[in-house]
Amino acid sequence: MFTYIARRIVYVIPIVISVALVCFLLVHITPGDPLVAVLPADASQELAQQLRTAYGFDRPLPVQFGLWLWRAVHGDLGSSIATGRPVLSEVMRAVGNTVTLAIFAAMIGFTLGLLFGLIAGYFRDSWIDKLATSFAIAGVSVPHYWLGMVLVIIFSVQLNWLPAVGAGPGGSGAWAWDWDHLRYLILPAVTSSVIPMGIVTRTVRALTGDILSQDFVEALRAKGLRETNVFRHVIKNAAPTALAVMGLQLGYMLGGSILIETVFSWPGSGLLLNSAIFQRDLPLLQGTILVLALFFVLLNLLVDIAQAAIDPRIKRG
């Protein structure tokens, strides 16, 4: 197991360097001036050159990449062009808010997804299956930003039960785990949860149905095992694939949703990316993409390790 983990960690290093290179190049090859946030269109060339030098954009691209990577390795992602604030603190604050939202959404989405999937798979082709599958299809089909707006109209504007936007009465800086704050989380979390709920339902339904039709299940039943114990074996066999899918979904959610966070003005990484894109704030854009990509890589690593722990065949392969 140790060798397996070590090998997986070694694989991560070239992935991280490639990710860093891609996110650096991606933001530099997009058209537009990186100083657009601080340089009005009518600024003189002299002023533009002065600022280009001040921000280091006059240097060759490989030099800029080298310096950026060197600082990033030392935990310094530079400062936002638009705000002057350190990118790392901006990203970490936003990521913290997205993690809060993602975990809450994952709890809703995974719980419902597992429940619907297992029930649908067990009662395959029955009306229960059709109902659960309908929920799953609706979950993956309905545009979540549209659903968010509809929920806001119903629960905030019409019924006035839940707040429409924001991350707490005093902002996320004053976040507390009480009802006054949790009520701000409900609508964005429910909206975020529908896609993972649908995907997990469909995956688990297919897995459950498939496993139930296998010979070993018949053998277990023939041995006289009670149905609950048979079901436990089914769950154990479905777990590695379900876990991989949930890991990927959690990764997507931790990456933040630009649309959902914008609809709910939730100050997470999606809203931060949105702002960085529109302001052409290259250091902020690079830093945010890098941190989110690293999260994804790390999460995949953890899922791989967890899968190996559950299913010994994986680490042998």
Added chain:
Amino acid sequence: MRTEKTRTMALAAALAIALAGLPRAAGAETVLRIGMTAADIPRTLGQPDQGFEGNRFTGLTMYDALTMWDLSSSDKASVVIPGLATEWKVDDADKKKWIFKLRPGVTFHDGSPFNADAVVWNVDKVLKQDAPQFDPSQVGVTASRMPTLASARKVDDMTVELTTKEPDSFLPINLTNLFMASPAKWQKFYDTSEGADAKAKSQAAWAAFAKDASGTGPWKMTKFTPRERLELAKNAAYWEKARVPKVDKMVLLPMPEANARTAALLSGQVDWVEAPAPDALPEIKQRGFVLYSNEEPHVWPWQFSRIEGSPWNDIRVRKAANLCVDREGLRDGLLAGLMVPATGTFEPGHPWRGNPTFQIKYDKPAAQKLMQEAGYGPNKKLTVKIQTSASGSGQMLPLPMNEYLQQALAECYFDVQLDVIEWNTLFTNWRRGAKDPTANGSNATNVTYAAMDPFFALVRFLQSSMAPPVSNNWGYINNPKFDELVTKARQSFDPAARDAALAELHAASVDDAAFLYVAHDVAPRAMSPKVKGFVQPKSWFVDFSPVSMTQ
């Protein structure tokens, strides 16, 4: 009898206690919560980013400039009035030198005095590269808005001399963009900040200052959560007593999405939203919220290429385009009333409007006649290509509006082709001009502009020396009459004479059909009926001081 007297006394006492409680209730903290269109709180350190929305919320609230805009009327054009300077005068012997007399008795929020040293310090923060407080991040948004200012010198405690690179009568107007931050507060941060060198210490001091800012404005910063909220408290000691805010606290919340802002208003989370979702306007009104709008110094134009071979070099074609657009139809249909038809950069009533002889209106037969005179007709259409964006700050609804123009101009023998690119790219291309490959063969560009001051509204487009790479004369307009009038306006130091020269320049530009003038934005905002006393001036800015909240 005794019992009755006791009861009466008890009742009187209870009433007295209740009445004593009333002033407390009436004096409960009043809070005004505003949903901005910005995705982040504009910078708070004195020179805001995010264009004039930044100045509106974190410039004019916490800071003052030497000169200010009069924002007290919704009818009259907003003009420059004294701010932290009480009077100013150009030197008769050397028109590049200006003397500004400063307002006595003004203090920054930290208690330090405002004086000539503070003015020099604030000029140096953006112009003097070897000054400790020089901050490159504030230069871009400031220096370009006062392009001729060169330096500042203290004459005495309450007098300062400003020098320009060339004689420039626009300086007092440009100075509305230079906000006075507290040198004493910054120095305190600088002295305690850590950094490898003076530059790093300076950056750290500005970062600290942005979190705990100090200006002389009617609002003081009390709490700041980046990207989420800025809380401001009223400055009860503000130097202009009439502009001491009427509410105790103002909370600014970034909400970039129009539907989210609207939902926040309708659900009572905020009291005021900028630019509500246009589709929701009927519901907003029906629920008793109040809509405000007014003509803004903003122009939605096509800026013509005037380089060799451009079809717009023919004035008949330029005039025909201006006459072929039913602006009222655009306003009442597509934009649901949220625009003012543009008949120039400035509309009648503005001091810089002048008396153009070419009347911009919808007159299709006249437009068709002009096009026929120019050699075009139903069987020989003129193909023009317009570079525009699908969205963008101040662009209103660029694509549907351009499609409207496409259809309208087709009736006057134009074949309009649209080159739709991303907003920041369009904005960057604007600096490069019609000759640059980024124009992609376009012979007009559709970038909206603010028309607050003469340089931004007229000079940068009309003066031949402002052609790229210097400034935004994208189409390389080269009209000696414009150049002459720009010089005349810049060198007319009597405000009335300066305004007359600017009016002459504007009239000349309309007569020349320099742009296709289409619309002025109206800065719509929606408010709870609890918000009282708001005046929406003809400006990008508003004064929050007279706003009050009823219970």
